[in-house]
Amino acid sequence: MKKIHYTDVEELKVEDYGSTSTTIRWLITKEKDGATNFALRRFEVQPGGEIGMHNHPQEHEIYILSGEIEVITETESFTAKTNDVLYVPPEEVHGYKNNGSKTVSFLCVVPYL
Amino acid sequence: MKKIHYTDVEELKVEDYGSTSTTIRWLITKEKDGATNFALRRFEVQPGGEIGMHNHPQEHEIYILSGEIEVITETESFTAKTNDVLYVPPEEVHGYKNNGSKTVSFLCVVPYL
Numbered sequence: 001m002k003k004i005h006y007t008d009v010e011e012l013k014v015e016d017y018g019s020t021s022t023t024i025r026w027l028i029t030k031e032k033d034g035a036t037n038f039a040l041r042r043f044e045v046q047p048g049g050e051i052g053m054h055n056h057p058q059e060h061e062i063y064i065l066s067g068e069i070e071v072i073t074e075t076e077s078f079t080a081k082t083n084d085v086l087y088v089p090p091e092e093v094h095g096y097k098n099n100g101s102k103t104v105s106f107l108c109v110v111p112y113l
Numbered sequence: 114m115k116k117i118h119y120t121d122v123e124e125l126k127v128e129d130y131g132s133t134s135t136t137i138r139w140l141i142t143k144e145k146d147g148a149t150n151f152a153l154r155r156f157e158v159q160p161g162g163e164i165g166m167h168n169h170p171q172e173h174e175i176y177i178l179s180g181e182i183e184v185i186t187e188t189e190s191f192t193a194k195t196n197d198v199l200y201v202p203p204e205e206v207h208g209y210k211n212n213g214s215k216t217v218s219f220l221c222v223v224p225y226l
Contacts (some may be wrong), residue, residue, distance in 0.1 A: 001186050001207060002200040003193055005198070006196050006197075022124060027174075034201060034202065037172065037226075038222065038224060040198070061153040061222070064114060064218055065178070071114065073114050078116060080116055083118055083120075084116055085117050085118070085119055086115065087114070087115040092114060094143055
């Protein structure tokens with residue numbers, strides 16, 4: 001059993017896909033913890049920040065911890081709020097934008113494929 | 114893309130392992146959502162409630178959303194609080210007990226092996 005606080009994990013800038021004002025913490029990983037099936041990450045997106053549109057073979061399971069964020073796909077755009085849950089299927093193009101005045105934090109689980 | 118609020122998902126009693134005053138919501142699953150690699154669940158343990166000691170081949174990745182809970186293994190016992198993260202390796206015996214006065218909620222991700 002391992003216990004950490006999320007702030008024990010290094011906060012890294014997310015710069016892929018033209019992302020701005022966004023950080024990631026890899027809370028549980030294969031390399032660090034021997035978790036061979038999936039990784040648990042925690043994102044923070046500052047007001048005005050965004051994660052650019054992208055896609056990949058892995059699905060995402062997401063839980064919004066705090067704040068409100070615009071979720072964008074090729075066919076729709078909607079707001080996700082605290083305690084909302086998202087499922088992003090494999091290969092679906094997706095991005096996020098914080099149009100509000102508060103930092104958004106969310107968990108995102110991704111499989112090791 | 115699918116969005117739900119966690120309360121959109123049926124809340125079920127957890128009665129395995131002698132558990133008491135505990136509920137689970139299966140937020141994202143293979144059967145419901147086509148998520149083939151892992152499931153995202155949200156637990157609530159009421160004051161005085163517990164999840165009995167048990168083990169299984171799947172690992173857990175856990176994020177404490179609110180409250181404080183006693184985490185028990187065969188070799189140790191400690192308190193996990195809001196924004197703490199737990200990794201339970203495959204086959205490790207584990208249980209939880211809410212000794213406080215507030216409901217504890219946490220997310221727990223489990224792979225489909």
